[in-house]
Amino acid sequence: MHSHEKAEQVANELRSRIYTALRDGGLNAEPVIELACLLEEWGMRTPATRELLERPTAHLTAQDLTRLGEDLLRDTGFEPTFALEPRLWTALEQALMTVERDVRATGLSGTLRLVSPEWDDSGQAWVEFQGIHHGNGIRPGVGSDPQWALASVADATQEVIMEMIWGVWPVCSAHGLGLRAELGHEMAVWRCTGAGTHSVAPVGELPPEPR
Template identity: 35%
Template sequence: MSDVMAEHEAHAEQLERRVYVGLREDNLDPRHVVALACELLDRSHCTDAVLEVVERSPAEVSPAEMTALARRILDDTGFEPGFDLAPERLEVLRTALRIVARDLHTRGIDGAPEIEVLEDWFPVGAGVRLADGERLDWGGPILPNMCDDPAMALTSLATMIQESLLERTWRVWPVCPRHDLCVHGSERGGAAVWWCAGDGGHLLAPVGELSRVLGRRRGG
């Protein structure tokens, strides 16, 4: 990507962020919407919403119409707010980690893990930092848009932790005691569970409740 293109990308992203914040805080500045539409038009991103904003005088567009057009433009560009703009997504992930952390005791891992925003990834996502300092992010971080649904966030986080521990130790966890098979995080009926494929598939335990089945172990 040339320096000019990179500059345009950065400018468009800055405008998208301003428009998003304006929508979120109910303080939308029409000038930011017009500027974003013009920037997108210059890049041949000619959606109906972009053309309508560019072709109409802002004074003729009611606040409600401008809000609707701004939302359509952000939808058209696929803009996704990160954890910094949508901190509630990060809170969903932290809540999910408190649940998954209860299962780590069955693997002999103690201490309170923390969510760590990974600024060195693109797009920026989140991983987990264990109490011993180990960072778990195998398979890529948890992205902000994965945290809109608590069950999805919990399932994704459990899977990432499981795969990261396997990569770190080459020890399978969790294991179904009945079938001696590795179980996997899965979303079933709107809930995050540990699912075993044995005998056609069955629930081992909800995520966060492994200790009821496997007990607590010592030593990582």
């Protein structure tokens, strides 16, 4: 392993330790100071790293460590993995169950599930339809908001279904145009670009197609 890759691995381990301690309680100064030193070595100087390296460790209170630990995670764009926060995966699975109602309402059959392919080292989730996963991966952080999760899972489902059927899905019955999943007024909805763009239905509530 190259030195840069090893340093990245160490940084990720430290951030995971800090995140877990912030979540569960019991954060101590060691991982916070160590991460601040590593970031400084990389030339990433922030108010949090400066404070951590300039103040005596003994003067850092529990509140200080919490604040500075949160700042370091935010400044480095940390996002917990599914392994670290299984509830994020559960949230995406629940969103997929809602999207599946639209899949069945439009007459499509076949297994629909959430997967984490071995070839994907990004840590994302993928929607698999009829044994195929294609299109957009879904980052763990998406699972932190139910409606964001719903819109993202709907978008990923749309991508893989259209790849499988070689056609547009779902379709606006009024205009014959494809729909797209969007967040509107903090709700995941299917929107049509026809007639000035309009909402067709909340995700999970597409009307059944006539048989």
